[in-house]
């Protein structure tokens with residue numbers, strides 16, 4: 563994949579069935595995003611939003627059709643490049659019983675503590691960090707739901723991806739955390755391509771295009787302004 567900048571997305575006639583399952587959960591999915599554009603995915607539960615996001619992240623390959631990111635068919639993309647250029651932020655954040663630093667870098671070489679502090683401050687965790695007994699060396703435990711969400715955003719900023727998949731939290735957090743998350747979403751999407759699984763209508767204010775899924779098919783798709 564291109565090593566820097568936002569990545570375009572092109573899904574062409576993609577269909578998918580989970581292994582050992584005859585029934586297709588996605589079929590005939592076609593959509594495009596220019597680099598930097600944002601797509602909102604909506605549809606009732608079980609309509610296939612998460613599955614489509616998984617194809618974009620190449621957690622699975624389509625059984626028909628193709629998914630191209632940055633002009634490259636994901637089946638031909640270098641796995642290391644996929645890991646560094648694609649990023650997902652979901653509600654289910656995996657944190658480790660390890661230092662704050664390792665939880666951010668995921669045990670990869672660190673860009674330096676100054677950068678890590680800057681990122682944490684940027685997502686609204688500056689005061690939280692300042693209160694930790696050993697700063698970035700503090701072992702993570704007892705992190706609240708809101709804090710883990712914000713840590714997930716910090717991870718994403720550190721990864722600096724060209725395409726972000728965002729599975730928005732469906733349950734509300736306290737207003738202060740909500741504001742910090744909203745702010746982080748805006749900053750993370752700025753200058754990057756985004757696929758947003760939207761659970762709230764208000765989230766659609768930041769997307770350029772919307773795809774409505776129903777039983778694995780797109781029943782409505784277009785620019786937000788035209789729908």
Ligand code: ATP
Pocket residue numbers: 580583587605606607608609610611612613614
């Ligand atoms: P929600 O809004 O509830 O997250 P969704 O629109 O994201 O729903 P998916 O999670 O993509 O929908 O599910 C689409 C279909 O695929 C559903 O019928 C679901 O039961 C099925 N499914 C999802 N994940 C798996 C899996 N890992 N293995 C088998 N079937 C799955």
